[in-house]
């Protein structure tokens with residue numbers, strides 16, 4: 001079972017199988033495969049509509065994201081889709097100011113000087129100084145988080161996505177120390193206390209306490225031919241595609257625009273590019 | 277030989293009961309942590325390792341320092357250490373056990389611990405840390421047990437133990453080197469990203485471990501009929517002197533590189549620790565105290581008359597131990613996490629439950645150490661009688 005689940009994660013990129021009755025996910029397969037899944041050595045095939053790549057990458061056009069208002073729906077779309085708990089929800093009975101230490105975030109907003117601490121200067125132009133930047137896991141081409149994980153719970157898929165197996169993670173948090181972008185969050189407490197039933201997306205698993213999580217580049221959506229949730233919600237400000245396909249949208253944008261990446265000098269090969 | 281650990285005076289049992297009580301309290305709080313998660317600690321998204329991992333780091337050093345007795349005794353045939361090498365090895369056993377426990381109490385999902393073995397990942401330094409720590413534990417158990425048994429029977433230890441003893445020398449160095457590699461190979465953590473980290477760890481370990489041993493020897497002489505010996509204590513004192521001087525020297529090498537190169541990502545952590553950063557600096561007095569204690573101990577230890585006087589030597593040893601403990605057990609880990617990779621300053625302070633669990637783990641170490649030392653000393657008394 002263990003290795004089957006993992007193969008499944010790798011090939012199809014769906015981590016929703018963990019919850020019982022994840023019907024919509026199974027629908028992604030042809031019906032006879034659904035039956036086959038009952039048997040021991042099931043062959044896992046990709047959905048015909050699944051999007052594939054050698055290295056998925058993103059280009060964020062910051063010219064099109066002027067204010068906090070522009071970022072909000074993007075962040076919300078991601079966090080809703082992936083059942084990311086809002087531990088700072090003041091209406092929740094468990095709310096406490098101290099919860100700040102335990103926030104879970106997959107994609108969030110930072111000022112330029114925090115998103116690019118090594119590129120910042122005192123004399124930054126006014127636009128950049130006040131511009132909110134979206135930051136998320138960079139799905140690095142050479143990811144240190146994968147290197148350090150003692151259980152391979154964090155691993156790099158053949159399409160470049162740095163994915164997590166929430167069922168294997170032992171919560172040692174080595175990956176959090178290794179990530180130079182602060183992209184990872186740890187469930188210091190049970191996240192389910194902060195997910196209202198009516199808000200929960202049944203197509204994606206909720207997590208348990210004691211494991212690490214982060215952006216998964218919407219692997220579960222790519223598997224059924226959809227673009228990532230943030231890309232869909234961005235009104236064209238975020239482009240997504242294969243870095244090694246010269247025809248892809250991201251390559252077209254990279255060809256015609258000057259872009260920067262976060263802490264490029266560390267050799268991690270971040271796959272999120274910013275047009276500034 | 278184990279029977280010797282269940283025979284003893286009222287005082288011995290009273291002490292063991294007290295330690296068990298402390299462990300019990302720690303265990304209860306640990307159960308609370310299991311139920312409600314690591315939220316009861318002071319750790320956060322930004323400072324994701326805290327007191328537990330810091331204690332692990334410090335204690336790996338104490339464990340490794342047994343080699344400071346093994347090398348003179350077995351490689352240089354320094355007979356005097358024959359009397360106390362077993363104490364060093366038993367101290368190592370207690371320390372490594374605590375290390376392993378600190379790893380476990382730090383895990384978010386301890387029930388899945390065996391995933392490390394089920395899915396071995398040679399690319400991960402944590403995997404190797406588990407391998408070398410467990411290996412070192414077994415090496416010392418086998419060596420310590422056999423050497424002591426031979427001493428009891430007044431025969432030389434079996435021949436096959438010798439290769440294991442030789443193996444334990446590089447192995448001891450490896451446990452602390454691998455522990456340093458946990459930190460110093462991470463991009464973007466400027467405080468740890470330095471090749472001097474492993475040497476610094478080793479030097480501070482070789483000062484802290486023997487200091488603790490000197491204090492334990494003085495205590496043993498007071499409460500038992502076994503005298504570890506004046507010469508032995510003086511030899512340890514010389515080892516401590518060299519090691520603590522090296523440790524401070526390595527630290528200044530690091531300071532020079534960081535502050536002469538003026539690279540901000542490396543400087544900021546030192547600034548945070550020693551002067552405070554953007555108005556945050558809970559550790560500032562501690563770090564200065566640590567440096568002060570180490571320098572104070574060097575001044576004491578290099579003066580022969582002070583070193584030779586066992587009372588002043590004890591004070592110097594306390595200073596060495598406290599100084600190196602603050603440096604590694606408090607500053608080393610949280611210092612690396614503040615400021616965070618995005619240059620936000622969020623500080624870490626351990627919580628009371630976290631400290632109680634920590635003390636509980638130390639309690640287990642003390643329990644093991646007391647039992648093992650009791651065994652060794654009883655045998656030494658027996659042989660002498």
Ligand code: SF4
Nearest residue numbers: 137138139140145179
């Ligand atoms: S951004 Fe961090 S978590 Fe994401 S792949 Fe890179 S190192 Fe790993």
Ligand code: SF4
Nearest residue numbers: 149169170172173175
């Ligand atoms: S916390 Fe989980 S994902 Fe991260 S290194 Fe440890 S086992 Fe791997």
